[in-house]
Amino acid sequence: MLRADSVSLAYGDETVVDDLTLSVDSGEVVAVIGPSGVGKTTLLRLLSLSLEPDSGRVTFDDTDVWAVDEDERLALRRRVGMVFQEASLFDASVARNVEYGLRIRRQWRERFREQLRSVVRLNGTADAVEDALEVVGMTEKIDQDARSLSGGEAQRVSFARALAYDPDVLLLDEPTSDLDPRNTAVIESAIETARNSGIGVVVATHDMNQAERIADRVAVLLDSDLTEVGPAKAVFESPEDERTRKFISGELVY
């Protein structure tokens, strides 16, 4: 479905992603593991269609994303959801946050009318918003101010926000690295739910145990390059690449 094909990207002289190929299909979870600062975030940004690679192609359902015009690219971009390491919620209620993706997909006239309605407090909450919050167990906090939530709750809302508009691909950048075990478990089960509903998930993580728990396939990113991509079990139990083996066994410390 979504595929980065031999993509490279450099910031100035520093090559961050070097000739790298990775794809995700619907209903699968791909974990990208590797040490911090190795280019996982950049790879996700390339997949989120917000960064153009210096070379190589990014395709979405066989459409070359950077060969089409901006409107078409926006339409493709809107089929992707992304969750960052920090929740980065808007200064508004939980409902307004989760609704955001749905709201900006509407016509301006409709959005304006909705704004008027919300001024006189007549608007109900869309079902999609409640459904998304249910996945992360946050329906009870729907009317709370998003900035008053704890870190873990905020991240769960942030996940629901990306889920609400029903994307085809979900990109998660270290979604649980700042969370306690309970919130981590909630996010992991939400990833499972997303996968079961046919969403393709790419999750960048430095937590190998997490990758093993949730991923169908694992991609190991070392030195701007994918050293190994394959089924989770195979990568962890019998890595083919020497660097991968050393990284997984902890011999290679970054």
Add this chain to the structure above:
Amino acid sequence: MTPGLASLALLAEFPFESVYVRSIIFVSLYVSIIAVVLSTLVSVPIALVVGFTDIPGKRFIKSVINTGMGFPSVVVGLLVLFAVSNQGPLGPLELVFTKEAMIMSQFVLATPAITAVSLAAVTSVEENVRDAARSLGGTRLDVALVVIKEARYGIATAILAGFGRAISEVGSVLIVGGNIAGSEGVSKTRTLTTAIQLEARQGRYETAMVLGGVLVAIVLLVNAIVVRLGDDKVMG
């Protein structure tokens, strides 16, 4: 007679005091509010563009904004007067000694202040919030709207600060407006500040004090709103 009664008597002597004061307040508010609204419509987009895009000459624009904040208001008045005078580029519009000319000079004075404070407010919106708006499928306009919304208290503070500068300014409105009041005592281009200046010079201290009180009340009210906005989110 006690001093208090004396001033009451003086006020009563003044022939058209009530219409006079009311029309002056109206002119002051009218000119300042229109100027600040126009200024905001220009300043906020400039702040967004300067804050978030890599346009050439960004440093130059920033230094123009900063210079503009400290620009002497009488000089602004003088320049606007040249512009609208018969020989000036806007001469055919016949704007000398009109409220429109006063709005123009107030606009020139308020814009740098509103832009500078708005710029500080929008650039303080965290990058990850902008990233989130974009990653959720936002266009450039959607992201800009999110930034404005996140920076709303700062932008409101900027607007009120600009209003405070405009309404208490005297030099430029005196030059381009001419401090004119009609024979019925209805202000045409006389504002609170220019009226105070005139009344004080002519020795009508009581009227000057009343006008001064009104001006201080307006400025204090605006300041109180600014402080409250800074304190908490009353607009929530």
